[in-house]
Amino acid sequence: MKAVIQRVSQSSVSVNQEIVGKIGQGIMVLLGVADQDTHKDADWLAEKIINLRIFEDENQKMNLSVKDIGGQLLIVSQFTLLGDCRKGRRPSFIGAAKPEKARELYEYFTDIIRQKNIPVQTGRFQAMMNVSLINDGPVTFILET
Template sequence: MKAIIQRVKQAQVDVNNKTIGQINQGILILLGVEQQDTQQDAEQLAQRIINYRIFNDDNGKMNLNLEQIQGKLLVISQFTLAADTSRGRRPSFSSAATPQQANTLYQHFVKYCQQQNITTATGEFGADMQVSLINDGPVTFALETKEKS
């Protein structure tokens, strides 16, 4: 499972010109699911993101996590993160999960975050979405649950 996380002052996702998810201070997550991913991977990644210390303390150091600043999450499904871009001029999606598997794990990830008492907004799985954000920093990280071979 792969995620691009961005520390944001504000983020929203629109589908068909209608806002369906919006947060203020928190983390925007672009979440990619691969064939070998499991519910355990989803929970592990969610815990890592929730506890990732990317928010500034009083000294301007990144020492605080999402819970400590009472931040929110906006989770967007992003199948293109599962692409193999190591060769050629066109990405390969052979390692991407099937839509059914990806949606199941995406929904599990979101539910798990909500069970951790984190306010969690979402996009719409499989929809054509427009995501807008104010990146705070900018601060952006790529996280994965599996090591690269």
């Protein structure tokens, strides 16, 4: 699995000009599922994201997690994260999971985070989406299992 995470003061995702997910302070997650990914990968990534200390404490040090600040997550499936651009001029998506597997792991991943009592909003799987965010910092990390 590959995730691009951004610390945000707010973020939303819309489909056909209708907002389907919206959060305040928290983490915007763009999530890509690879063909070889498993539930173990989703478990590890979920724990990493919710415990990663990327929010500032009273001394302006990155010392707090999204759990610590009572933040939210907006999780959007994005298979293009698995695009291989090393050869040619057109990305290859051969390493991306098939839609059925990707959906199952995406939903599993979001369920894990909900079970940890972190408020979660999502995009719509396989839909054309517009994502809006205010990146706080800016702070952006790329995580891979």
